[in-house]
Structure formats: structure tokens, C-alpha cells
Amino acid sequence: MLNGGHLVSDEARRRVERAIAETGYVVSSSARSLATGRSGSVGFLLTESQQSLFDDPNFATLYRGAAAALARRDLPLVLMVAGTPAERAQILRYVGAGHVDGVLLVSTHAGDPTVQALLDQQVPTISCGVPLGAEERMGYVTADDRRGGRDMARHLLDCGASVLGMISGPADTSGGRERLAGFLDVVGEGHDPRLIEHADYTREGAVRATERILSARPDIDGLFVASDLMAAGALEALAAAGRRVPQDVLLGGFDDSAHAGSSRPSITTMRQPFDRISEEMVRLLLDLIDGRGTAAVVLPSELVVRESTSR
Structure with missing residues (x-):
């Protein structure tokens, strides 16, 4: 009867409902799992170091959004971090044993064996960002990174940059590739390669990349950085070199994370709709x-103008 059966008299139904109300009975999740063959939970799998969960606010934002979307459906979200081969092996055993019904996969890299393992185990999985090499086999939700790269490059040029550089993300990530591709759509493939550096989406990596660009092209007066966390590092390196933002160098980031608004000066950025990304990932996974x-699903990004491009 608790599962919606109809072969029960009205009187029996009333008695059972009264007993439930009086005793505070709740359905056993273990019993329900045995009956349905499901765990009743979803995994949030981050394929980065544990430290990145604390350093990069984007991951926490995605987790909170996904947890809220699942809570509305009475489903818990299990946080899993696989930043090392040992962690990956442990988590894949856990997932493969059926302890979660599906996985929200965050921060994939081309060639990451986690993607192939989840496909081989036939674990329902939705990726945040394009899972490079598995685009036709794994669903995903992403912001329009290429268009965002184009929009930021055009904005920096429109604001007066004449020597425009870029610090892109890792070349083995979809965001790293597509934001750079958008930048090159605007500046041209023949753009001075000394004005382009790759970094690892960390503040420290962006500091080093900015120093290399300044050494090669000290005349740079505009810089697009492929994440707000890295843009904060670029801002630090520019200040150390005596270059003022925005007076000497216009600066743009990507994400619209807390770093963009709290930096001084505040950083112009491309807003990723993280709330919609989380919601769409959950919807696609449950489907x-x-x-x-x-x-x-590809969602639009939006230019947010702040002090770093306002002269």
C-alpha cells in the first residue's frame, strides 16, 4: 500500500495512514534501494586535486547548485575527488559497485581514463564541459566558451588595447581550447605567439605566465585571462612589474566568480551561468x-564590465 497499491480497502488504508502519523514512520531507503535496484543518490566527481576544491570557487559553486537541484528531488549528492591515480581507482570501484545511480563529472581533461572507465562501466554520466574525445558518447552541459572568448577579445580591443595578449587554460580542456579559439577568431591566427601563454587555472600559474608575457612583450596593454582565479594572479604579477590596471593594461577574466568582484580593481569578466549549468546537469543526468x-546543452556567457577595463 505504501508504494501506491490499489488492492486495499479504504478502512485498511485509513488505519495504516493513522499508524504512520502516530509513529512517525518513514520509508527505509535501504529497503527502497533493494526494491528498485537503485542507490537513491548521485555522485559529484571532481577530477582535480583536493586543494583545487578550496582554491577555485567555481567547483564549490557547481556543487552547491547541483546539491540544491537534487535536494528539491529528495536525492543526496555524494562528493568525490579523484586527483590522483589511487583516488581514481578507489572511486571507480565505489561507483562501479552501484553506490550511486549516476555521476556529475566536473573538470575533465582529454585522455583522462576516468571518462572511458565510466563509459565502460555504463554508469550514467553527465560532464560539466565538453568531454574531449567522448563528445558523441557522453552528455554534457557547457557555457559557450568560444563565443565568450570572442566577446572578451572584442571588448578589450574596443576599450583601447592595441597589443593584446592572452593566458589560456590547459590545452587538454575544452574551456582552455575554446576560449583561446574565440580569442584567435578576433585577433587572427597570425597573432604574435609571444603574447599567448597557457596556464593551469591556478593563481600561481597565471603569475608565471604573466611574467613570461611581460618579458617577451613589455609593450602589452591588454590581457585576456581564461579564468577569474588566474586573472587575480595576473593582476598580482602586473602590480609587481609596476603596470597599473586599467591605466597601463586592460584586464579581462572569465567565470564571474568571487575573485572578479573582490579584486582591486574589480575585474571585467565573462559570466558563466553556473546555476543553470548545475540545474541542467542534474536534469540531463536524471533523464x-x-x-x-x-x-x-550549450548555454550563453555574458560580458560583465567592471573597473579593469574602464579607463
């Missing part, structure tokens, strides 16, 4: 768990 097939 996939229910057998409705996979899909991909």
Missing part, C-alpha cells in the same frame, strides 16, 4: 538514469 537518453 539518463530513467532511460531517456543523453543530450548536450
Whole structure:
């Protein structure tokens, strides 16, 4: 009867409902799992170091959004971090044993064995960002990184930059590739390669990349950085070199994270709709768990103008 059966008299139903109200009975999740063959939970799998969970606010924002979206459906979210081979092996055993019904996969890199392992185990999975090399086999939700790169490059040029550089993300990530591709759509493939550096989405990596660009092209007067965390590092390196933002160098970031608004000066950025990304990832994953097939969603990014490009 508790599962919605109809072969029960009205009197029996009333008695059972009264007993439930009086005793505070709740359905056993373990019993329900045995009956349905499901765990009743979802995994949030971050394929980065544990420290990155604390350093990069984007990951926490995505986790909070996904947890809230699942809570509205009465499903818990299990946080899993696989930044080392040992952690990856442990988590894949856990997932493969059926302890979660599906996985929200965050921060994939090209060639990461985690993607292939989840596909081989037939674990319902939705990626945040394009899972490079598995785009046709794994669903995903992403911001329009290429268009965002184009919009930021055009904005910096429109604001007066004449020697425009970029610090892109890792070349083995979809965001790293697509934001750089958008930048090159605007400045041209023949752009001075000394004005482009790759970094690892960390503040420290951006400091070193900025120093290399300044050494090679001290005349730089505009810099697009592929994340706000890295833009904060670039701001630090520019200040150490005596270059003022925005008076000497215009600076743009990407994400619209807390770093953009709290930096001094505040950083112009491309806003990723993290709330919608989380919600869409959860929606696609639950559809996939229910057998409705996979899909991909691309959401628009939005230019947010702040002090770092306002002369």
C-alpha cells in the first residue's frame, strides 16, 4: 500500500495512514534501494586535486547548485575527488559497485581514463564541459566558451588595447581550447605567439605566465585571462612589474566568480551561468538514469564590465 497499491480497502488504508502519523514512520531507503535496484543518490566527481576544491570557487559553486537541484528531488549528492591515480581507482570501484545511480563529472581533461572507465562501466554520466574525445558518447552541459572568448577579445580591443595578449587554460580542456579559439577568431591566427601563454587555472600559474608575457612583450596593454582565479594572479604579477590596471593594461577574466568582484580593481569578466549549468546537469543526468537518453546543452556567457577595463 505504501508504494501506491490499489488492492486495499479504504478502512485498511485509513488505519495504516493513522499508524504512520502516530509513529512517525518513514520509508527505509535501504529497503527502497533493494526494491528498485537503485542507490537513491548521485555522485559529484571532481577530477582535480583536493586543494583545487578550496582554491577555485567555481567547483564549490557547481556543487552547491547541483546539491540544491537534487535536494528539491529528495536525492543526496555524494562528493568525490579523484586527483590522483589511487583516488581514481578507489572511486571507480565505489561507483562501479552501484553506490550511486549516476555521476556529475566536473573538470575533465582529454585522455583522462576516468571518462572511458565510466563509459565502460555504463554508469550514467553527465560532464560539466565538453568531454574531449567522448563528445558523441557522453552528455554534457557547457557555457559557450568560444563565443565568450570572442566577446572578451572584442571588448578589450574596443576599450583601447592595441597589443593584446592572452593566458589560456590547459590545452587538454575544452574551456582552455575554446576560449583561446574565440580569442584567435578576433585577433587572427597570425597573432604574435609571444603574447599567448597557457596556464593551469591556478593563481600561481597565471603569475608565471604573466611574467613570461611581460618579458617577451613589455609593450602589452591588454590581457585576456581564461579564468577569474588566474586573472587575480595576473593582476598580482602586473602590480609587481609596476603596470597599473586599467591605466597601463586592460584586464579581462572569465567565470564571474568571487575573485572578479573582490579584486582591486574589480575585474571585467565573462559570466558563466553556473546555476543553470548545475540545474541542467542534474536534469540531463536524471533523464539518463530513467532511460531517456543523453543530450548536450550549450548555454550563453555574458560580458560583465567592471573597473579593469574602464579607463
